[in-house]
Amino acid sequence: MSLTLPSRRRALQALSLTLGAPLLARADSWPSKPLRWVVAYPAGGGSDFLARQLAPQLGKQLGQTIVIDNRPGAGGAIGTDAAAKSPADGYTLLSGDNGAMVFNSAMYKKLAYSPSDFAPVGFMARFPLILCVNPGSGFASAKQWLDEVRKQPGKFSYASPGIGSPHHLAMELIKQRSQSFIVHVPYRGTAYAIQDVIGGIVPMAILDTAAGLPQIRAGKIRALAVLSKKRLATLPDVPTFEELGLKDVEVAAWQGLFVPKGTPEAIVNRLSSEMQKALAVPELRARLEDFGLEVAPGDAASLGRFLQAETAQWHALIKERKLSAE
Structure with a gap:
């Protein structure tokens, strides 16, 4: 006997909830193990400094250790690609900057990853x-x-x-x-x-x-x-x-936090909230500013809008000046 329309709807809703249950369970129990924070540049640089200063405070708030994983090379492309290929389970973070998230996709004819492989978590700071x-x-x-x-x-x-x-x-x-x-x-x-x-x-x-x-x-x-x-x-x-007398010459080396695309929204939202809270800690903020950083924490939505504007501006310049990293 075939299902009536209301019965079919209830069956589809039940199936949807069943399929979504593991995802919800993972988000609810996250984090249950240490996190990995990929920095696509060598240890000792500005990107590395920011991550290593922020990770202990963020880890303390989340109740887990955050391990810094330096993956330098190819203008940030090697480490960024490694992060892009990681599971979207909330246990891989990435320091994304102008190069990895904006310039590379216009400078390289072939790029192993795409900026669209990531979900923005929030803006952190600029140099x-x-x-x-x-x-x-x-x-x-x-x-x-x-x-x-x-x-x-x-x-x-x-x-x-x-x-x-x-x-x-x-x-x-x-x-x-x-x-x-x-x-x-x-x-x-x-x-x-x-x-x-x-x-x-x-x-x-x-x-x-x-x-x-x-x-x-x-x-x-x-x-x-x-x-x-x-x-x-x-x-x-x-x-x-x-x-x-030169107008519109405003550039900074900025840093945002990203996770692989598909990471549960609940995890992204919590990460964003905890990151902004960590960057507001006076002692941490003072260390970052003394290093030369302008701390400017923002949420996922604002970082996404910023990324779109940056991409439009810089891709046009790269194309006009025929710049390439090949």
Whole structure:
């Protein structure tokens, strides 16, 4: 005998609840074991510092240990791909940044993962960027620097931590806005780039605050301008690019928290809430800010909207300037 319409509906509802029960059970019991936090960059860098400072507090709130798993290489693509292929069960976290979540999908013709393989958890923090020069480079001010690079296209070179890094794309934006040409010298990491700027091998670099501030304070490099909306509290005498007449030159190396797509919504929501709570702890926030970070916790929805805006802006620039990491 066939089921009546109401009976069929009840049967379908019961089946749906039965299929969803294991997922709900996992979310309710989560976390029941240690979590893994993938950082797609080497230990000791800014991304690693943020994760290692935040993980103990977040783990304390969740009642579980969070283990940092550094997977560097290919501009963050190796570690990000490893995270993308992990189970969507709430036990794998990823530090996602401009490179992995925005630039790579436009810079590489073939990419093993897609940013759509992840669900955003929340925005964590940003590293402001600074135009820095060797003190002996002859550049005494940002205005002089701008005049010189405009007048002599191709004469000067700049260092970056690598092709497709926020530092690289930031200088490409400056070059576009200023109608100048400066030769890119990519390095395998920030430490090597700074070393050659200090040594005078390359006259300038775009550096983030975490890497640049200690060297600026030590007098080993000179800060000329910041790529922020307003001057930084840590560098009150250094002008913004807008003060120099270049509009919309605002770039930061940002950090967001992500999980593999398909992670139960209840877990994502709890992670987002606990992450924001952890970043509000005064002692933790003070350590991060002292390192040069701008702490700016946000929820999953706001990170998702931010990611869409970043993708539209930077993919257009990458296409216009014919940039590639191949």
